[in-house]
Amino acid sequence: MKEARFYAATGDGVQCLLCPHRCRIKEGGRGLCRSRECRDGKLYALSYGRPCALAVDPVEKKPLNHLMPGTHCLSLSCTGCNLSCRWCQNSDISQVKPEETDSAEWSPEEIVDAAMRRSLPSIAYTYTEPFTWWEYMHDIAVLAHERGLKNILVSAGYVEKEPLQELLPYLDAANIDIKAMDDAICRKYCGASLAPVLENILAMHSAGVHVEITNLLVTGVNDSDEQVGALCKWMAGNGLQDVPLHFSRFFPRYRFTDVAPTPKPTLLKARDHAHSLGIKTIHLGNI
Ligand code: SF4
Ligand code: SF4
Helix, strand or coil, X not given: CEECCCEEEECCXXXXXXXXXXXXXXXXXXXXXXXXXXXXXXXXXXXCCCCCEEEEEEHHHCCCCCCCCCCEEEEEXXXXXXXXXXXXXXXXXXXXXXXXXXXXXXXXXXHHHHHHHCCXXXXXXXCCCHHHHHHHHHHHHHHHHHCCCEEEEEECCCCCHHHHHHHHHXXXXXXXXXXXXXXXXXXXXXXXXXXXXXXXXXXXXXXXXXXXXXXXXXXXXXCCHHHHHHHHHHHHHCCCCXXXXXXXXXXXXXXXXXXXXXXXXXXXXXXHHHHHXXXXXXXEECC
16 A cells, blocks of 8 residues: 555545545545545555556557557556446446455556566556556556556546646546536436546646547436437537547446346447537447
């Protein structure tokens, strides 16, 4: 574990300043993401240096279709997420405590060495929510840049401005998952608000990070014409019409096992709708 970078002391514990939840954590307690704990008046990132998943993936699997296509990336994850999507595909590592997963010790140097040894051109921070293990991601990303590797973030984008700004110089690409274009849906099904995510996408794009956007179309939740239209209009209205958009097919998982997979016609209709609203590059995933 490592002392957290963004927090403030309170009278009886700490307040984490990493994400908009801004958890107030009493001595011995943890934040919503389960991976940050207050000990002796300090906040600690518990999963620092202990990835629970490490793999080599095609970059298209992130999904990123327009950054070094045809290459592979070293993909890693630590336990934890600050969202709680009811359909999470990785709930076994995102919705548990670090001590409830298998993990192994890997220093940032060892991660970068592993990528170099395999001649992989990039490292992807993925599978759970990388911002909840910000310190580890940051330290790896700094080293990776020193050694000529690219850094890829796969995230739901729910983070405060300062931690994002501090990471931006080391970020080359990001795929950000917009859960829905409706704040009430985001809060009800994922436990987070929408506005910070949209602001962070614009900040990354303005900073020159290669951004792609994913929208998982969950049956009966966010797959309406209205929702798809709102997303595309927001993109076009904010100069993101060239940003690749991935509509992904939902399959029943976690707490959404009684909901049908997204019908293929829904995805095809979303693609046509997005094209008609000016989005230039659209991919369909899981189909
Ligand atoms: S990163 Fe975790 S502990 Fe910090 S505010 Fe967000 S959910 Fe709470
Ligand atoms: S943001 Fe991703 S990892 Fe976190 S709960 Fe949602 S789907 Fe799972």
